[in-house]
Amino acid sequence: MSTHTSAPAPASAPSIRAGEGERSSLLRLYLVRGVLALVWAAVFAGAHDDVDALAITLLVVYPLIDAVSSLIDHRATPEGSERKVIAFNGALSTLAAVGIGIAGAGGVVPVLHVFGAWAIVSGAAQLIVGWRRRGPELGKQWPTLISGGLSFLVGITYNIQAAGDNPSLDVLSVYATGGGVWFVLQALLLGWKARQLRTRTT
Numbered sequence: 001m002s003t004h005t006s007a008p009a010p011a012s013a014p015s016i017r018a019g020e021g022e023r024s025s026l027l028r029l030y031l032v033r034g035v036l037a038l039v040w041a042a043v044f045a046g047a048h049d050d051v052d053a054l055a056i057t058l059l060v061v062y063p064l065i066d067a068v069s070s071l072i073d074h075r076a077t078p079e080g081s082e083r084k085v086i087a088f089n090g091a092l093s094t095l096a097a098v099g100i101g102i103a104g105a106g107g108v109v110p111v112l113h114v115f116g117a118w119a120i121v122s123g124a125a126q127l128i129v130g131w132r133r134r135g136p137e138l139g140k141q142w143p144t145l146i147s148g149g150l151s152f153l154v155g156i157t158y159n160i161q162a163a164g165d166n167p168s169l170d171v172l173s174v175y176a177t178g179g180g181v182w183f184v185l186q187a188l189l190l191g192w193k194a195r196q197l198r199t200r201t202t
Contacts, residue, residue, distance in 0.1 A: 030183045031183070034184035035184070037183060040176050056101060070086050070093060073086050085125050100118075112169070113162045119152070123147075127148035
């Protein structure tokens with residue numbers, strides 16, 4: 001009788017530790033990603049009056065931050081469709097950095113077009129990953145889902161604005177600020193979820 005009741009414990013313990021490890025890894029990643037986005041937004045807000053070398057460098061750096069984050073996330077994610085989407089997003093962000101660097105030579109309009117296209121596809125990828133991560137271990141992922149949806153919609157407006165009369169790069173600081181806030185919120189929710197689960201198991 002005693003051996004029957006204690007048998008499930010060894011099997012469930014690795015699962016619990018794996019869930020804790022994934023939450024901890026994502027919490028750190030989302031927090032750092034969010035803080036970097038907020039810092040980037042603050043720096044870019046004062047450096048984009050002209051599309052000069054500094055502005056172009058900052059524009060290239062932003063999708064590269066996303067590419068590196070995707071690489072770290074990819075390494076920590078088990079095999080499956082979710083991991084493939086993360087890899088795709090990492091490759092997309094790398095291409096976006098190259099595209100924005102090239103577009104910078106043409107001024108505001110091509111930069112907005114490339115950035116907007118990247119925001120659309122990257123937002124869709126974020127939606128997919130956030131939806132697949134919904135569950136008891138990682139929570140409902142609402143900040144990630146909202147952030148991905150907004151990125152998709154905002155990317156469309158950037159392309160519309162680029163074709164208008166007064167295109168401006170001011171919107172990119174707003175984009176990065178919003179993204180940073182949502183990443184930090186997701187990290188905080190993961191921390192809350194971890195405490196909640198620890199309380200249930202003690």
